[in-house]
Amino acid sequence: LRQVLDQFDTVVLMKINRKAVEAVAQIEREGGLERCVFVRRATTEREKVVRSARELTPDDLDYFSMLTLSAPRVK
Secondary structure, three states, X not given: OHHHHHXXXXXXXXXXXXXXXXXXXXXXXXXXXXXXXXXXXXXXXXXXXXOOHHHOOHHHOOOOEEEEEEOOXXX
């Protein structure tokens, strides 16, 4: 995942599981992300948006979820 973030400005992960969230949260803690947005069941009445992987709970994860990650911009 780190290598992918080094190559692309934005990465989208779909069908999120616990291991993916743990990896993203670790990268986020280390300052390797500019932005992380989790969306569950987008466009439905049960939609949920979380702006940090560290705030996600196991109950947030389901088949219709995705994470959008933005790497820090080089200045």
